[in-house]
Amino acid sequence: xxxxxxxxxxxxxxxxxxxxxxxxxxxxxxxxxxxxxxxxxxxxxxxxxxxxxxxxxxxxxxxxxxxxxxxxxxxxxxxxxxxxxxxxxxxxxxxxxxxxxxxxxxxxxxxxxxxxxxxxxxxxxxxxxxxxxxxxxxxxxxxxxxxxxxxxxxxxxxxxxxxxxxxxxxxxxxxxxxxxxxxxxxxxxxxxxxxxxxxxxxxxxxxxxxxxxxxxxxxxxxxxxxxxxxxxxxxxxxxxxxxxxxxxxxxxxxxxxxxxx
Amino acid sequence: xxxxxxxxxxxxxxxxxxxxxxxxxxxxxxxxxxxxxxxxxxxxxxxxxxxxxxxxxxxxxxxxxxxxxxxxxxxxxxxxxxxxxxxxxxxxxxxxxxxxxxxxxxxxxxxxxxxxxxxxxxxxxxxxxxxxxxxxxxxxxxxxxxxxxxxxxxxxxxxxxxxxxxxxxxxxxxxxxxxxxxxxxxxxxxxxxxxxxxxxxxxxxxxxxxxxxxxxxxxxxxxxxxxxxxxxxxxxxxxxxxxxxxxxxxxxxxxxxxxxx
Numbered sequence: 001x002x003x004x005x006x007x008x009x010x011x012x013x014x015x016x017x018x019x020x021x022x023x024x025x026x027x028x029x030x031x032x033x034x035x036x037x038x039x040x041x042x043x044x045x046x047x048x049x050x051x052x053x054x055x056x057x058x059x060x061x062x063x064x065x066x067x068x069x070x071x072x073x074x075x076x077x078x079x080x081x082x083x084x085x086x087x088x089x090x091x092x093x094x095x096x097x098x099x100x101x102x103x104x105x106x107x108x109x110x111x112x113x114x115x116x117x118x119x120x121x122x123x124x125x126x127x128x129x130x131x132x133x134x135x136x137x138x139x140x141x142x143x144x145x146x147x148x149x150x151x152x153x154x155x156x157x158x159x160x161x162x163x164x165x166x167x168x169x170x171x172x173x174x175x176x177x178x179x180x181x182x183x184x185x186x187x188x189x190x191x192x193x194x195x196x197x198x199x200x201x202x203x204x205x206x207x208x209x210x211x212x213x214x215x216x217x218x219x220x221x222x223x224x225x226x227x228x229x230x231x232x233x234x235x236x237x238x239x240x241x242x243x244x245x246x247x248x249x250x251x252x253x254x255x256x257x258x259x260x261x
Numbered sequence: 262x263x264x265x266x267x268x269x270x271x272x273x274x275x276x277x278x279x280x281x282x283x284x285x286x287x288x289x290x291x292x293x294x295x296x297x298x299x300x301x302x303x304x305x306x307x308x309x310x311x312x313x314x315x316x317x318x319x320x321x322x323x324x325x326x327x328x329x330x331x332x333x334x335x336x337x338x339x340x341x342x343x344x345x346x347x348x349x350x351x352x353x354x355x356x357x358x359x360x361x362x363x364x365x366x367x368x369x370x371x372x373x374x375x376x377x378x379x380x381x382x383x384x385x386x387x388x389x390x391x392x393x394x395x396x397x398x399x400x401x402x403x404x405x406x407x408x409x410x411x412x413x414x415x416x417x418x419x420x421x422x423x424x425x426x427x428x429x430x431x432x433x434x435x436x437x438x439x440x441x442x443x444x445x446x447x448x449x450x451x452x453x454x455x456x457x458x459x460x461x462x463x464x465x466x467x468x469x470x471x472x473x474x475x476x477x478x479x480x481x482x483x484x485x486x487x488x489x490x491x492x493x494x495x496x497x498x499x500x501x502x503x504x505x506x507x508x509x510x511x512x513x514x515x516x517x518x519x520x521x522x
Contacts, residue, residue, distance in 0.1 A: 055494065056467045056515045058319040060346045060361050062339045077356035078323045083466060085321045087348065087359055095338035098348055098361050100321050102466050102515075106492025111458055111520060113495070115425060116488035164376060197372055205344060205363050206317040208469050210496055210515050212489060227377035228473060228508055231367025233316065234374070235471055235511055247489055250496055252513050254317045254471050259372060 002175030003143060004184065008040040010047060016074045018044035024067040028140040031064040034204040034253075035187025036140070041088050041099050042180035044072035049103040051084045054179055057101035058208040065096055080104075106213070118241040119167035119223040121149060127169060128153040144188060146170050147219075156190070164192040164226040169219045169243075177215040177248075183207070185220060186238050186251035192226040193234045193257055200259035202234070207253040215249075216242030229257055263436030264404060265445065269301040271308060277335045279305035285328040289401040292325040295465040295514075296448025297401070302349050302360050303441035305333035310364040312345045315440055318362035319469040326357055341365075367474070379502040380428035380484040382410060388430060389414040405449060406432050408480075417451070425453040425487040430480045430504075438476040438509075444468070446481060447499050447512035453487040454495045454518055461520040463495070468514040476510075477503030490518055 001009075007025055010018035020043075026036035038059045046054060071091045076084065083104040090097035121127065127147035134142070147169040148156070155162045166189045171177075177185050186209050191202040221241040226234050238251040262270075268286055271279035281304075287297035299320045307315060332352045337345065344365040351358035382388065388408035395403070408430040409417070416423045427450045432438075438446050447470050452463040482502040487495050499512040 056321075058361060058467070058469060060317075060363050062341070062344070062346045077350060077359055080323070083323070085323045085359060089338060098338055098346060100319060100359050100361055100467075102321050104466075106494065108492055110493050111490060111518075113425065113454065113457055113490035114488065164374065193374065196374055205365075206319070206361075206469075208319060208467075208513065210494075210513075212491055212494070212496075227375065228511070229372060229374035230473055230508065231369055232371050233367065233471075233473070235473075247491065250489070250513075252469065252471075252511075257372075 002172065004172055004175055004181055008043055008180070010040060010044045010072060012047065013071065016048060018047060018072045018074070019069065021069050022065055022067050024139060025143060026140050028138060030201060032067065033140050033187060034061055034207055035184040037065045037090065037097065038099065038183035038207060039180050040070065041072050041090050041097065042183050044074055045086050045088050045099065045101045046180055048074040049084055049086060051080060051103035052105055053103060054211045055102050055104050056208065056210050057099060057183065058206060059097055059099040060206045061097050061204055063096040065090070066092060068092065116239060118221050118245055121167060121169060121221055124169045124219050143173060144170050145173055162195040164195045165223065166190055166192055167223045169221055171219050176217045177220060179211065179215065182211055182215055182249045183209055185222070185240055186249060189222060189224045191255070192224050192236060193229055197229065197259055200257055202255045202257050204253050204255045208251065210250045212247045212249055216244065216246065219243045220248065232256055263433065265433055265436055265442055269304055269441070271301060271305045271333060273308065274332065277309060279308060279333045279335070280330065282330050283326055283328050285400060286404060287401050288398060290398060291462060293328065294401050294448060295322055295468055296445040298326045298351065298358065299360065299444035299468060300441050301331065302333050302351050302358065303444050305335055306347050306349050306360065306362045307441055309335040310345055310347060312341060312364035313366055314364060315472045316363050316365045317469065317471050318360060318444065319467060320358055320360040321467045322358050322465055324357040327353060329353065377500060379482050379506050382428060382430060382482055385430045385480050404434060406434055423456045425456045426485065427451060427453055428484045430482055432480050437478045438481060440472065440476065443472055443476055443510045444470055446483070446501055447510060450483060450485045453485050453497060454490055458490065458520060461518055463516045463518050465514050465516045469512065471511045473508045473510055477505065477507065480504045481509065493517055
């Protein structure tokens with residue numbers, strides 16, 4: 001079983017209740033990465049759902065998740081027909097997160113439109129791997145292989161201020177992304193606000209993922225961009241693509257941003 | 262009291278419970294507009310919240326709302342410090358919608374960033390008003406004054422296929438948008454997917470609004486765009502601006518799309 005499968009596994013523990021344990025392999029600065037935590041909640045939602053696919057899921061993060069046992073309590077407020085909406089609470093020391101998800105099934109064969117393109121990246125082999133010393137405060141980064149275009153990597157490493165956008169390839173070191181893991185994928189790049197603003201705390205208040213297609217095996221191409229930081233809050237939009245150019249997901253989150261001084 | 266204030270008013274009806282009545286002044290094709298319904302839910306959330314401002318709110322629409330009485334049941338899963346998350350169920354014939362909102366307070370004076378600009382529009386006076394016959398199936402459109410640039414209006418009226426984007430000015434006929442009404446604002450333009458695809462049913466599964474600044478008086482400039490229709494689902498992103506160029510909100514929704522014919 002891969003690291004992610006192991007660390008987001010849930011077991012049924014009564015009607016609508018699932019239990020598991022978060023681990024310290026997904027620490028990013030001050031706490032566990034939000035996309036990692038959301039992946040565990042998504043597994044509980046998918047275990048409870050009758051419809052086969054997650055279509056859209058939003059999680060609000062109320063308090064920091066800690067490594068250790070958790071429960072997810074899933075409710076279905078109304079029986080679904082073609083769509084099914086579920087509400088999930090993540091519980092550690094009381095409720096620490098709330099998610100709402102709608103599940104259903106994509107139906108190919110209808111009209112298609114695409115005015116958004118994948119990022120224009122060199123192949124993963126032509127991109128730079130980020131090498132870095134082991135850091136107990138950033139275990140998260142050891143779970144992925146990231147490949148950034150050379151110019152972007154130079155800007156990251158030099159600390160030069162740059163536009164609030166990151167593009168690159170990513171994969172888990174020991175697994176492919178499955179559908180719940182798209183929540184993790186949507187939150188696995190550095191916050192783009194670091195580009196123009198430098199490093200800071202960026203706790204996620206809310207993360208929404210639109211699941212637009214099955215994640216592919218191997219490399220995923222991703223683009224994350226922030227456009228407005230105002231009043232202490234910044235949004236981050238993401239789009240994620242299979243290596244053969246199919247859209248996997250669109251994501252948007254809202255975070256607080258407090259610069260390190 | 263304005264039409265919108267009247268038609269989204271809620272009264273306390275027990276702990277965490279609010280009641281009101283939806284009206285047929287907000288009908289758009291097959292049912293009540295989702296942003297209108299969400300505005301009523303947002304009023305209940307704001308009435309229950311301790312923190313002063315909505316920051317981010319997501320609503321999942323499970324079943325069609327009908328004109329007539331409704332209740333909103335609001336829970337606070339965990340006491341908040343700087344942020345407060347509330348879960349709200351919209352009830353008519355059982356639960357028909359679920360929303361999650363995080364409330365807090367924007368803090369001016371910190372670092373600011375903006376790489377997104379308002380749409381480049383002629384003044385409202387230089388834009389075209391949309392005139393149309395009264396239509397009992399589209400009472401919604403009578404609630405607003407829309408002003409579109411001439412070229413865009415020509416394309417709408419001629420039915421010529423065009424890019425999946427609408428930009429223009431909008432205001433309520435008898436009121437300014439207040440904070441909960443930003444949910445309505447985020448859903449008050451024609452679906453951009455109509456541009457390339459022609460008319461169809463576009464029921465919203467989920468609508469997320471990031472509240473980025475206070476709505477201004479009078480005209481609001483808005484841009485709505487869809488980029489990917491696939492498997493029967495289409496997203497729609499919006500950004501909304503005061504007439505003096507401050508960002509009011511960013512929105513994103515996921516909808517089914519079924520063309521007429």
